[in-house]
Amino acid sequence: MADKLIITAALTGNITLPMMTPALPITPEQIAEEAIRCAEAGAASIHIHARDPKDARPSTNVDFYREIAQRMKARTKAIFVPTTGGTASMTIAERIKVVPALKPEMATCNMGSINFSIHPVAERYKDSDQKFPWEKEFAASTKDFVFKNSFADIEYYYNTMIENGTKPEFELYDVGHLYNMAWFVRKGIIKAPIWMQFVTGILGGIGCDVDSILAMKNTADRLIGPQNYKFSTIGVGYPQEFNANVLSIILGGNVRVGLEDNLFINKGVQAKGSWELVEKMVRIAKEMGKEIATPDEAREIIGLKGLAKVGY
Numbered sequence: 005m006a007d008k009l010i011i012t013a014a015l016t017g018n019i020t021l022p023m024m025t026p027a028l029p030i031t032p033e034q035i036a037e038e039a040i041r042c043a044e045a046g047a048a049s050i051h052i053h054a055r056d057p058k059d060a061r062p063s064t065n066v067d068f069y070r071e072i073a074q075r076m077k078a079r080t081k082a083i084f085v086p087t088t089g090g091t092a093s094m095t096i097a098e099r100i101k102v103v104p105a106l107k108p109e110m111a112t113c114n115m116g117s118i119n120f121s122i123h124p125v126a127e128r129y130k131d132s133d134q135k136f137p138w139e140k141e142f143a144a145s146t147k148d149f150v151f152k153n154s155f156a157d158i159e160y161y162y163n164t165m166i167e168n169g170t171k172p173e174f175e176l177y178d179v180g181h182l183y184n185m186a187w188f189v190r191k192g193i194i195k196a197p198i199w200m201q202f203v204t205g206i207l208g209g210i211g212c213d214v215d216s217i218l219a220m221k222n223t224a225d226r227l228i229g230p231q232n233y234k235f236s237t238i239g240v241g242y243p244q245e246f247n248a249n250v251l252s253i254i255l256g257g258n259v260r261v262g263l264e265d266n267l268f269i270n271k272g273v274q275a276k277g278s279w280e281l282v283e284k285m286v287r288i289a290k291e292m293g294k295e296i297a298t299p300d301e302a303r304e305i306i307g308l309k310g311l312a313k314v315g316y
């Protein structure tokens with residue numbers, strides 16, 4: 005079972021803007037429906053960013069997250085994994101409040117600070133392309149955005165998660181973040197078994213290319229020890245999403261697809277939804293001889309407390 009492939013679907017993010025694709029789910033109901041469809045297609049884990057239904061802006065409102073989580077729980081066993089990433093305007097405390105409120109099985113824990121930018125997007129779209137008036141301004145503002153995750157922040161996030169029985173899904177955007185993680189492991193704060201994601205291809209982070217992904221894997225093996233962690237890889241953009249995931253499988257890792265990271269199912273053809281990206285990933289993985297993990301198998305592989313112990 006440990007060899008089975010865990011597929012994560014990342015449905016919305018907050019750097020995918022409504023003007024970029026008509027397929028982006030916005031309301032809690034739409035996000036939950038998309039999650040269920042991705043689970044039916046083969047995703048064991050669903051990474052969630054909520055949005056305010058009134059204007060589609062990224063939101064930390066716990067009520068939106070609760071509604072998504074409850075709708076999912078009623079119809080699927082797929083793992084609900086809320087973000088703690090937030091946006092530039094959100095405080096650290098605001099970003100994590102979903103964890104004590106809902107006590108999810110898993111939530112993201114970002115392992116270091118980086119520039120995190122989509123400002124070139126603002127130049128690619130006309131004002132009239134916008135579905136909501138804030139979109140281009142939001143994209144442009146990320147030119148000055150430092151995604152802050154200091155040692156103090158990471159410790160606070162990690163401890164809050166452990167207190168609530170929530171497993172951190174560590175997000176690492178560059179090799180230096182593995183050194184941050186190794187420091188926490190050496191100090192006995194972060195303990196194995198570790199579940200981490202190599203996030204490649206963000207403007208501000210490590211690139212999505214073979215050398216960079218190998219650098220992440222080799223550094224993780226050297227600093228953390230291959231026996232202490234399991235991983236998944238994210239490649240931002242098309243065809244990077246699928247290329248990164250193929251390499252991840254070859255290296256013994258897992259995969260993530262979805263509109264948070266990539267909008268295209270084929271060159272120049274937008275995906276109809278994250279579920280279509282999951283379906284493609286399943287086809288590729290099966291051709292590579294992989295079996296797909298069910299949500300309960302993923303729970304066992306990652307080491308999660310189970311749906312009976314969540315707070316929603």
Ligand code: KMH
Binds near residue numbers: 018090091114151
């Ligand atoms: N909000 C982005 C800056 C996460 O989900 O934890 C980073 C992000 C990571 O989306």
Ligand code: ZN
Binds near residue numbers: 014017051089264
């Ligand atoms: Zn995210």
